[in-house]
Amino acid sequence: MRNKWITITLIVLLIAVVILSAGIGAMKIPPAQVMAVLLNKLGIHLPVIYDEGVENVLLHIRLPRVVMAVLVGAGLAISGVAMQGLFRNPLADPALIGISSGASLSAVLVIVLISSLPALHIDNYLPRYYLLNVITFLGACATSLLVFRISRSGGKTMLVTLLLAGVALNALCRALTDLITTTANDEQLRNATFWSMGSLGGASWNVVLTLLPFVLAPILMLPGLAKSLNAFALGENEAAYLGINVKRLKTKIIILATLAVGASVAVAGIIGFVGLIVPHMVRSVSGNDHRSLLLNSTLLGASLLTLADVFSRTIIAPAELPIGIVTAVLGTPVFVMLLIKQKKQLRTVS
Amino acid sequence: MIISAHNISYRIGQRPILNKLNFDIQPGEVTVVLGQNGAGKSTFLKILSGEAKPTIGQVLLNNIDLHSIPVNKLATMRAVLSQQYAQGLQFNCEEIVMMGRYPYFGGQPGADDHRIVRESMLEMQVDHLQRRNYQALSGGEQQRVQMARVLSQLRGKQSGSKWKNEQQQGLLLLDEPTSSMDCLHQQLALSKAKELANQGYTVVVILHDLNLAAQFADTILLLKQGCIVRAGNVRDVLTSEHLSEAYNMEVDILEPEDYDFPILIPARHKNKPVLLRS
Structure with a gap:
């Protein structure tokens, strides 16, 4: 019952945030007019x-951007x-662990x-972006599989290894990305901060459609796996005792989680810490039951990134500040706090 | 549910963990597995639960190969209490116990599921911990909550009255269920296991405490280095001869009047050389 109210509050918050933020900018538009349009x-x-x-x-500049922020x-x-469900650890943020x-x-x-x-050149906007999204999804999938394999031993995720694997993969992927962007001619590519700090500056209805x-x-689809994610928190074997096909569950989680990460990186670059702070905030209010955690985090994430x-x-x-700076300033304290909370576990692992 | 196995072995690499075991485990009995650390007890339980597949041979559950049963069906037939659970479980106790009902409902739990969760928590005396964060509990309390979860899983998809299960009585596997519990709750947990056995469930428990084994076991399997030293009823197995073979330790066995089970104590004067050696 309480969770229902939290969800309703978050829905109202999201609507309010959308209406307000659509009105903010060089040309101020009062909320009443936004609603009227x-x-x-x-x-x-x-x-x-x-x-x-x-x-x-409103319709051609503000709204596509706001909707894009909501989706990302x-x-x-x-x-x-x-x-975090898959790694059984609240520190597993897609940006932090290299995905x-x-x-x-x-x-x-x-x-x-x-x-x-030139043979690959596709003039049409949508297919080109869908192709880009599918490939970034595959890239995200490959990295998460890699991190997952590296950080696990004997059915357990080693926290230290997980974070270090993330550091290593981040360093390698970012170095290679920088190498390509600094040597490339393409206009779109030369904007290196786009890839490292993220930006919603490219918003348009077409981008929204591809995302x-x-x-x-x-x-x-993830809410359908909520029960399984809960049971998975007990441990892999325990989830299997409760009748869950653990192997299939892991595959589904990796695919669904990386779909959104891949596509949002393709259109908005790397925006860190959202996947870390939002679930953390929701957990501290309504607990770890994925049946409410998934939905509430989705809603809060949409509001927070729009703001x-x-x-x-x-x-x-x-001028525009890269959005990754904003999320990093908000997110780093939360990250450090979670690290301190997990110190004991870190110590026992190492 | 009868579990039977003929000549099963389990190896990790070249290292034999279990070696050519033959056994039948009967419903309606509490079967206690005893043995030294590293004797293969937990592996034995993993094989019974279907988590591990024997390297050689197969385990039959009512004459059906255990590994041919789909996991979701198996979850309605047997429940397992493990020794350890993942760290950082940010759930309240009621949510943990409700996980035992997951095999029986789709989206949201029904009234039956809520009732069964409540009853299981009462049975393990953790009903007052309902809203408490599992992580903040003591080890023994956590064990009782997990035990309540396992009990709620065993209750099946019933809508009738308490524990009257029309379908086949299931299988309960407990790996050191009482290791962190105080003496009262040790008695409570094992009495519950015994009660279930009396109702026709098949119960297998790994224990370290020989006196709890003597008190609650109907059958004892004594393991040493992956082999069965002896299987049989309490007085057949718990003899100083068998125990010194399995544990390298001398045990005195007392038969107090008014008790229908023996009391076992370490024969300290005889054990001194053994204890000093380590």
């Missing part, structure tokens, strides 16, 4: 007067929960390949 699109006419300029800015935030948060870097490396490779091989299926799939994006595009306007 949105509801007008749905065929409900509010008695609020706004001019066409407002509608244009939701996707990163839910894959954070899934990864996002793996995705960005594969994204950069694809862009280089496409621009250097949508990759984020919706985990949001719709972070408002911050990043207004604080030094007209």
Whole structure:
């Protein structure tokens, strides 16, 4: 019952955040007008007067960006929960353990390949981006499998090995990504901070469309695995005793979690710490039951990243602060706090 | 549920853990597995649970090969209490016990599941810990919560009254269930196991405490280096001769009046050379 109220609160929060942040920018739009324009699109006419300029800015500039922030935030948060379930550790953030870097490396490779091989050149926007998303997904998948293999021994995840494997993979993937971006001619590639710090600056309805299926799939399908994720927390053997096909569960979690990470890295670069702080905040309020944790984290992640994006595009306007800076400033204290909390476990492992 | 195995062996690499075991485990009995550290007790239990597959031979559950039963079906037939659980379980106790019902419901637990969870928690005297964080409990309390979870899993998909299970009575496997419990709860947990056996369940328990074994076992399997030293009833197996073979330790056996089980104590004066050696 309590969890239901938390979910309702988070839904209301998300709606409020979307309406407010769509109104913030060089041209301020009052919330009433934002609502009027949105509801007008749905065929409900509010008695609020706004001019066409407002509608244009809102529909073509602000909204795609806000929706993109919602999708990226939701996707990163839910894959954070899934990864933490898989590794049985609240520190397993996709960016921290190298999965996002793996995705960005594969994204950069694809862009280089496409621009250097005319045969691969696809003019149409959507198929090109779907291809990019699929490949970054595969890159994310490969890195998570690698980290998973490295960090486990005898059915247990070694925390120290997990974090060190993340450090190593991050270093390697980022070095290779930098190598490619600094030598590339492609305009899109030369923006190195995009890959390392993330940005939602490329938002458009097309980007939203390419992102949508990759984020919706985990949001719709992971809750079906909530019970299994709970049982998995007891241990792999214990989950099997409870009738769960552990091997299949692990495959499903890796695929669903990396879908969202891969696609969001492809369109927004690496945005760290969202998958870490959001589940942590939700857990501290409503516990670790994945039946509520997954949904609540998705909602909070969407709100939080939308707010972070408002911050990043207004604080030094007209320039933009890379959004990764905002999430890192918010996320590092949480990360350190979790590390201190887990010190005992770290000590016993090493 | 009858478990039977003929000539099963289990090796890790070249190292034999269990060697050519033959046994039948009967329903309606508490079978206690005893033996030194590293004698193969936990591996034995893993083989019975289906977690490990014998290198040679097969385990039959009511004459069906254990490994031919799908995991989700097996989960409704047998419950396992492990020695250790993953660290950092951020769940409250009720949520942990409810996991025992996972094999029986799809999305959300039904009224039966809630009732069974409540009853199982009462049985293990952890009902007052319902909303407490599992991680914050003492070792013995955690063991009781896990035991309650295992009991709730064993209750099957029933809607009738307490413990009256129309379907086949299941299999309960307990790996040192009482290792962290106080003496009262040790008695409580093993009495519960005994009660289930009396109702037709098959119960296999690994224990270290010889006196608990003497008190609660119907059958004892005494293991040493992966082989069965002796199998049989309490007085057949718990003799100073067998125990000194299995444990390299002399034990005196007392038969107090008014008790229907023997009391075992280390014969300290005889053990001194052995104890000093280590």
